[in-house]
Amino acid sequence: xxxxxxxxxxxxxxxxxxxxxxxxxxxxxxSGGSILSEPEIYGNLLCFGCCDHRxxxxxxxxxxxxxxxxxxxxxxxxxxxxxxxIYAGSLDGNFYAINASDGREIWRFRSGDKIYSTAxxxxxxxxxxxxxxxxxxxxxxxGREIWRFxxxxxxSSCPIVHENMVFIGxxxxxxxxxxxxxxxxxWRFxxxxxxxxxxPFEINKNxxxxxxxxxxxxxxxxxxGREIWRFRxxxxxxxxxxxxxxGIIYHGSRDSIFYALSSDGKELWRFRxxxxxxxxxxxxxxxxxxxxxxxxxxxxCLALNGKEVWRFHTGGSIYxxxxxxxxxxxxxxxxxxxxxxxxxxxxxRWQFTSSTLIxxxxxxxSEDFELVVKKSASEESLEENDRYExxxxxxxxxxxxxxxxxxxxxEYHQKMKY
Numbered sequence: 001x002x003x004x005x006x007x008x009x010x011x012x013x014x015x016x017x018x019x020x021x022x023x024x025x026x027x028x029x030x031s032g033g034s035i036l037s038e039p040e041i042y043g044n045l046l047c048f049g050c051c052d053h054r055x056x057x058x059x060x061x062x063x064x065x066x067x068x069x070x071x072x073x074x075x076x077x078x079x080x081x082x083x084x085x086i087y088a089g090s091l092d093g094n095f096y097a098i099n100a101s102d103g104r105e106i107w108r109f110r111s112g113d114k115i116y117s118t119a120x121x122x123x124x125x126x127x128x129x130x131x132x133x134x135x136x137x138x139x140x141x142x143g144r145e146i147w148r149f150x151x152x153x154x155x156s157s158c159p160i161v162h163e164n165m166v167f168i169g170x171x172x173x174x175x176x177x178x179x180x181x182x183x184x185x186x187w188r189f190x191x192x193x194x195x196x197x198x199x200p201f202e203i204n205k206n207x208x209x210x211x212x213x214x215x216x217x218x219x220x221x222x223x224x225g226r227e228i229w230r231f232r233x234x235x236x237x238x239x240x241x242x243x244x245x246x247g248i249i250y251h252g253s254r255d256s257i258f259y260a261l262s263s264d265g266k267e268l269w270r271f272r273x274x275x276x277x278x279x280x281x282x283x284x285x286x287x288x289x290x291x292x293x294x295x296x297x298x299x300x301c302l303a304l305n306g307k308e309v310w311r312f313h314t315g316g317s318i319y320x321x322x323x324x325x326x327x328x329x330x331x332x333x334x335x336x337x338x339x340x341x342x343x344x345x346x347x348x349r350w351q352f353t354s355s356t357l358i359x360x361x362x363x364x365x366s367e368d369f370e371l372v373v374k375k376s377a378s379e380e381s382l383e384e385n386d387r388y389e390x391x392x393x394x395x396x397x398x399x400x401x402x403x404x405x406x407x408x409x410x411e412y413h414q415k416m417k418y
Contacts, residue, residue, distance in 0.1 A: 017235030022171065023194045023213050025363050026116045026156050027091075027131060031074055032360035033353075034316060035332030038078035038118070038199070039323045042086075042100045046330055048321070048338065049075025049088055051360040055096075056352075057103060060330070063340060063350040067103035071096065074360070078118035078158065078198055078320065080126070082140070087126050089115025095128060095136070097143060107143035111136065118158035118198055120166070122180060127166060129155025135168050135176070137183060147183035151176065153194065158241075160200040165222065167208060169195025175210050177225060187225035191218065196239045198320045199282035204244040209251075213237030217251055219265060229265035233257070240281035240320075248304075250285070252278030252292050260306060269306040274298060280320040284329075286343055291329055293318025299331050299339075301346060310346035314339065316359055334359055 029036075029051065037049030046060040055069045073092025080087040085106060086098040091114040097106040112132030119128040125146060129135045135149040153171030160167050166180045171194040177186040192214030202209045207228060210218040217238055219228040234255020242251035242261075248268065249261040254277040260268040276295030284291040289309060290302040299312040299322075316334025323330040328349065329341040336357050340349040 019193060019213065019237070023196065023237070024154070026076070026196070027114055028363050029074060029076055030361040032358045033336030033356040034334040034360035035321055035336065035338050035354060036076040036319050037332065038320050039330045039332065039338065040079055040081045041323065041325055042081050042084070045100065047079055047081065047086055047100060048332060049077065049079055050354050051076060052355045053090070054355060055079065055086065055088060055098065055103070056354070057100070058352050060325070063352040065352070069098050069103040069105065073114070077116050080119045080121055082121040085140070087119045087121065089117055089119065089128055089130075091116065093130070095119070095138070097140070109138055109143045109145070116156040120159045120161055120200065122161040122166070125180070127159045127161070129157055129159070129168060129170070131155070133170070135159070137180070149176070149178055149183040149185070157195055157197050158200050160203065162203050162222065167201055169197060169210070171195070173212070173214070175220065177222070189218070189220055189225045189227070191216065193237065196280070197241045198280040199241040202242050202244055209242050209244070209249065211238035211240055213239070217242065231261055231265045231267070233259070236277065239279050243283045243285060245285045250283045250290055252281035252283065252294070254279060256294070258292065258300075258302070271302060271306045271308070273300065276317065282320070284322055284324040286324040289343070291322060291324055291343070293322055293331055295319070297333065299329065299341065299346070312339070312341055312346045312348070
């Protein structure tokens with residue numbers, strides 16, 4: 001018999017969410033028309049990748065397609081444009097350099113596995129990571145490898161170069177600080193779980209802000225690797241890079257809550273979305289408004305005090321696909337469309353449809369977690385053979401809600417009715 005959490009006295013129970021295995025969700029995404037890649041502007045073109053294996057360039061004013069480039073794998077990382085060249089990795093394991101004007105391939109580099117790492121350009125070099133655990137540095141002109149650095153886990157982190165340091169995170173839980181010229185390690189900082197960020201880390205006043213799947217957002221000194229503070233969010237980890245604006249840190253978490261923090265890591269306010277994760281978010285600040293998308297399919301616009309100004313609903317989840325430029329919000333959705341919205345009102349101006357309306361499939365947020373519910377210690381314990389596994393679809397009145405099912409081990413101390 002399948003039971004739900006409503007069969008129990010929730011208020012009398014103590015429950016916690018435990019991470020049960022290593023996060024590997026990015027590699028399980030299926031092909032389809034869903035758009036997860038952050039768009040970038042090149043002249044009048046809006047360029048972005050798609051789960052239909054294509055990179056698109058469309059007119060940013062009309063949404064009409066200018067060209068497309070097809071790979072043999074999903075493009076779910078952001079793209080980087082520099083000097084008229086698009087740099088993008090694919091789940092086919094290749095890293096591509098493409099002419100931004102006409103979509104012509106310039107070169108490609110083969111890594112050892114899937115690439116879901118938005119690249120970083122600096123001084124004629126391009127930096128990115130791969131599922132093969134290596135962090136690569138290539139020559140931008142030729143695609144020739146200059147150096148590689150091995151970590152202890154998959155890499156789907158977007159690096160950033162700051163001063164004479166390049167920062168990259170890994171699924172081994174470490175943030176690495178390396179020399180950009182040689183790849184030599186300067187220091188590393190250990191978190192308690194995977195680091196997954198599709199946007200560059202935020203660096204402000206010698207502090208780098210680090211999300212981790214151990215449920216913390218860290219503030220780290222960029223020169224020493226010393227922890228300054230940490231802020232605890234909900235139990236499904238952090239995968240987005242915050243944005244700092246006028247000394248305030250804005251951060252979306254997989255617990256479906258958007259936070260505003262002070263410079264010393266204290267919560268100022270929070271905004272709750274419709275109950276789905278905020279994944280790989282880097283909030284955009286434009287004209288004193290905050291813009292971000294969420295897994296509930298909504299594009300949100302908030303005032304700086306956390307009050308909602310407007311929301312725009314799409315037919316699928318919104319993750320890292322967001323760009324605000326000259327009064328227009330460009331946002332891609334799992335529903336296979338990219339939308340152009342008025343930044344002031346949220347009114348749609350146009351939409352672009354990818355090559356197929358078959359949506360990609362991503363495993364549920366809760367796949368790597370287990371909800372454990374326990375009765376108070378003062379009540380009588382059941383014997384081991386009286387413990388039952390229960391499926392639950394939501395935690396009513398709690399901090400988490402998901403349409404997917406959690407496997408729950410329940411230890412309760414009163415006889416249940418069946």
